[in-house]
Amino acid sequence: MLHLGGSWRLPHLRALDGELAALREPLQEALAGPTGLVIDGSALQDIDTAAALLLLGALQEALADTRALSLQGFDERHARIVEVVRGRLADTAAGPAPRLMNMVAHFGQAFVGLGSLLHGHVEFLGRVLFALWRLALNPRTLRVHELFAQLGQVGVNAVPVVALVTFLIGVVMAYMLGIQAEKYGANIFVVDGVALGMTREFSPLIVATIMAGRSGAAFTAQLGTMKLTEETDAIRTLGLDPMQVLVLPRVLALAITLPLLVFVGNLAGIVGAMGMSSATLDITPQTFIERLHVALAPRHYVIGLAKAPVFALFIAVIGCRMGMSVSRDTRSIGINTTSTVVQGIVAVILLDAIFAVIFQELGL
Amino acid sequence: MTADDDVVIDVSGLATRFGTQTVHQDLDLQVRRGELVALIGGSGTGKSVLLREILGLQRPSAGSIRLLGTDMWNADAPALAATRKRFGMMFQEGALFSSLTVAANVATPLLEHTDTPPEFLPRLVNLRLSLAGLSPEVGGKMPAQLSGGMKKRAAIARALALEPEVLFLDEPTSGLDPITARAFDQLLAFLNSDLGLTVLVVTHDLDTLLSIARRIVVLGQGKVLADGTAEQVMQVDDPWIQSYFASRRAAPDASATATRSIADGT
Numbered sequence: 001m002l003h004l005g006g007s008w009r010l011p012h013l014r015a016l017d018g019e020l021a022a023l024r025e026p027l028q029e030a031l032a033g034p035t036g037l038v039i040d041g042s043a044l045q046d047i048d049t050a051a052a053l054l055l056l057g058a059l060q061e062a063l064a065d066t067r068a069l070s071l072q073g074f075d076e077r078h079a080r081i082v083e084v085v086r087g088r089l090a091d092t093a094a095g096p097a098p099r100l101m102n103m104v105a106h107f108g109q110a111f112v113g114l115g116s117l118l119h120g121h122v123e124f125l126g127r128v129l130f131a132l133w134r135l136a137l138n139p140r141t142l143r144v145h146e147l148f149a150q151l152g153q154v155g156v157n158a159v160p161v162v163a164l165v166t167f168l169i170g171v172v173m174a175y176m177l178g179i180q181a182e183k184y185g186a187n188i189f190v191v192d193g194v195a196l197g198m199t200r201e202f203s204p205l206i207v208a209t210i211m212a213g214r215s216g217a218a219f220t221a222q223l224g225t226m227k228l229t230e231e232t233d234a235i236r237t238l239g240l241d242p243m244q245v246l247v248l249p250r251v252l253a254l255a256i257t258l259p260l261l262v263f264v265g266n267l268a269g270i271v272g273a274m275g276m277s278s279a280t281l282d283i284t285p286q287t288f289i290e291r292l293h294v295a296l297a298p299r300h301y302v303i304g305l306a307k308a309p310v311f312a313l314f315i316a317v318i319g320c321r322m323g324m325s326v327s328r329d330t331r332s333i334g335i336n337t338t339s340t341v342v343q344g345i346v347a348v349i350l351l352d353a354i355f356a357v358i359f360q361e362l363g364l
Numbered sequence: 365m366t367a368d369d370d371v372v373i374d375v376s377g378l379a380t381r382f383g384t385q386t387v388h389q390d391l392d393l394q395v396r397r398g399e400l401v402a403l404i405g406g407s408g409t410g411k412s413v414l415l416r417e418i419l420g421l422q423r424p425s426a427g428s429i430r431l432l433g434t435d436m437w438n439a440d441a442p443a444l445a446a447t448r449k450r451f452g453m454m455f456q457e458g459a460l461f462s463s464l465t466v467a468a469n470v471a472t473p474l475l476e477h478t479d480t481p482p483e484f485l486p487r488l489v490n491l492r493l494s495l496a497g498l499s500p501e502v503g504g505k506m507p508a509q510l511s512g513g514m515k516k517r518a519a520i521a522r523a524l525a526l527e528p529e530v531l532f533l534d535e536p537t538s539g540l541d542p543i544t545a546r547a548f549d550q551l552l553a554f555l556n557s558d559l560g561l562t563v564l565v566v567t568h569d570l571d572t573l574l575s576i577a578r579r580i581v582v583l584g585q586g587k588v589l590a591d592g593t594a595e596q597v598m599q600v601d602d603p604w605i606q607s608y609f610a611s612r613r614a615a616p617d618a619s620a621t622a623t624r625s626i627a628d629g630t
Contacts, residue, residue: 010527014479048527049559053491054484077560084495084558091494094486329508331462 002027005043008051016051020058027062041082042073052085053092060089124321128251128313131243146249154215154250155257159264161214162207166265169202170194170272178281187281191288192295194273200300203265205352208311211258212344216319219250220340223323224333232324242324251316258312259305266304299364307355314347371430372397372530372562373418378427380413387413389586391427397529400556400563402573405583406604411566414583415534418564419453420444432529449477451530452523456538458515460507466493466518467503473525489521495559496521497551513544520551531555533565537572545569549576570611 002023008016030037037059041047059069071079101109135141177190223246226232232242270292277283283291322336322343373395380388387410395401405411416422418429420436429436434447460469470489474480480488490500496517507515516536523531536552537545553576555561567573573580573594580597582590582605590600598609 010478010480013484014481017481017484049491049495050480050488050527053488057484057487080558081560085491088491088494091500092487092490093500094490327508329462329506331508 001038001040002030003040003043004047004055005045007045008047008055010048010050013050013054016054017058020054024058024062027059031059031062038070038072040072041075041078044075044078047078047081049081049085052082053089056082056086056089057092120325121318121321124324125313125317127243128247128317128320131241131248132251135244135248141244143245143249146245147252150249150253151257153218154211154253155260158211158214158257158261162210162261162265163268165210166198166203166206167268167272169206170198170269170274171276173197173202173269174273174276175280178277182281187277187283188287188291190273190277190281191283191291195270195292195296196300198269198273199266199296199304201304201352203269204262204304204307204311205348207262207265208258208308208315208348208352209345211254211261211312212315212348213341215250215254216315216340216344217337219316219319220323220326220337221333223247223320224326224336227324227326228328228330228333247320247324250320251313254312254316255309258315259308262305262308266301303355303359303364307352310351310355311348314351315344318343318347370397371395372399372432373564374428374430375414375418376428378414378417378429379425380410380417381425386586388424388427391583391587393581393588393591395562395564397562398556398560399579400552400577401565401579401581402577403564403566403581403583404568404573404608405589406608409583410586411583412534415532415564415566419451419532420448449473449526450528451532452520452526452528454516454519454523454531454533454536456534458507458519460515460518460522462507464507465503466498466505466507466510466521469507469518470503470522470525473522477526492521492524493518495524495555497547513540513548516540516548517551524555528561530562530564533563533567535566535568537567537569542571546571546575548572552576570609 027037039055071082074082173194174190177193178187181187181190181193223232226246232246235242235245274283274285274288277288278285319340322340326332326336371394373393375391375393378388378391378393379386387408391414393414403411403414413422417424418431418436420431423437428438432447432450434443436444436447439447460466461472464472467486467489470492471485474485474488489503493500493503498514498517498521502510502514502518507518510518520531520533520536533552537548540548549572552563552565552572556563556576565572565577578593580590580592580594581588582597582600582602584602584604589602590597590605597605
């Protein structure tokens with residue numbers, strides 16, 4: 001006979017668990033006895049399903065067939081709760097604990113994941129290029145309205161932040177170069193350094209990085225949300241192609257605006273350097289511009305601008321693809337957006353390094 | 365137990381205004397322990413707003429709301445926190461934490477608010493899933509992998525985690541097929557009768573009303589338009605109530621059966 005008393009409720013589970021553990025041996029003896037075990041609940045104040053489960057689970061562990069237990073003196077409500085739990089006891093048996101992956105498995109999974117990610121990117125890039133080719137064959141399928149909307153968002157609205165950042169970079173470059181150049185009385189060469197560095201490397205790289213964070217993330221979030229709310233599916237069922245309606249306008253918008261923004265960046269950076277030079281290096285704006293004509297060969301400028309559409313293509317393709325591959329939960333939008341920004345920046349820097357090697361080999 | 369102690373939800377003189385728009389005016393509602401109450405009303409009558417105000421999520425413009433004896437809008441933080449452990453809420457789309465598995469979702473309140481022995485936790489989680497009509501395997505899945513009905517069941521399992529005395533549900537059967545929806549009704553009836561939970565359910569589902577709700581509260585024009593059993597409510601002379609139930613009378617057979625079973629008290 002097991003007498004229950006007091007309040008058998010969720011907040012007291014740990015204490016109850018301890019008491020049941022202490023009773024383990026007498027319980028086993030009682031269960032082995034000829035009369036079996038009778039549970040008396042007449043002194044019970046309250047019992048809830050959690051505590052009932054704890055009790056029945058402990059008895060089950062002590063080898064009792066819980067179906068053969070008899071209840072005695074239980075309040076009607078308490079008996080009902082115990083019966084509800086008893087009927088579901090089999091369902092509560094804990095399954096095997098989830099296997100923890102070791103480091104090697106994690107590493108392998110990450111590696112395979114990276115492989116399939118890149119594979120997906122290449123495939124998506126192929127589909128974008130194919131769609132672009134079809135667009136070239138049939139230009140009337142271009143979504144002009146969406147393209148202009150994107151040009152506004154991706155391009156025009158980005159001008160202030162691009163101009164501000166590159167202006168500041170120009171100021172810093174002129175200042176840092178100036179400190180060194182002044183020691184040798186070579187102030188004027190600051191113009192060479194800033195003009196070359198800004199137009200060929202810094203402006204494209206910085207503007208592309210900003211756009212990877214700004215537009216790449218926006219593409220992923222936009223397309224991901226549309227995927228989640230089944231808008232992309234609606235587009236498909238209406239006989240339209242999400243690639244044409246959503247992806248191409250974004251890719252084209254970024255490919256068109258990124259070179260223009262790099263141009264804005266070049267101007268802002270040079271203006272910043274010019275201001276700094278006239279303030280600290282005694283180079284008047286007039287001298288600065290005259291030197292600029294001599295120092296800045298057009299090819300540097302063109303190389304800088306030429307890199308921009310390639311950066312744009314990769315940023316847009318990564319952004320759109322990560323958006324289109326959002327799964328059905330809200331969490332994956334966050335994960336994919338983060339991933340887009342990281343991938344975009346890595347892609348831009350990697351491409352820039354490849355360009356640097358190529359142009360070096362070509363002697364440009 | 366005094367009569368006052370028996371009243372679980374006590375709304376009195378409630379008013380809610382958004383700018384110039386009045387949603388509730390002088391609304392009174394009392395729910396007693398062990399009742400299963402369905403809250404209905406046309407769209408824009410403030411059913412969900414009322415629910416949010418009772419739960420302490422949205423501040424009413426005037427009036428008082430007592431839930432389990434706690435004044436939800438004047439109580440101090442510890443009293444409010446204690447009350448929050450005594451009721452459960454199922455949101456319309458489940459509102460499961462999408463970054464956690466279903467089992468982790470159910471375990472969250474247990475880990476936060478109780479001293480449950482860790483080795484016992486999986487069993488308790490499985491019991492909660494089972495009470496909500498889910499098998500233990502579902503616990504290992506992510507919310508995104510579940511169908512709409514299973515999400516709602518998982519949300520109920522989470523709401524049941526802390527052995528609540530009151531269960532609130534917002535549109536539990538919306539978006540479910542009729543068979544799943546009826547199974548849901550049975551689940552609510554079971555929780556109400558076998559576990560003794562007080563249930564307040566906001567619904568549009570006539571079948572839910574006719575089959576399990578022993579008390580129906582109709583909101584309209586800012587207050588309670590009608591309150592009583594299905595038959596009593598149907599007698600109320602109000603155009604919205606009449607057209608609401610008339611939509612069902614078009615199918616006479618089903619309505620007759622359902623009404624009769626209510627009258628029989630089965």
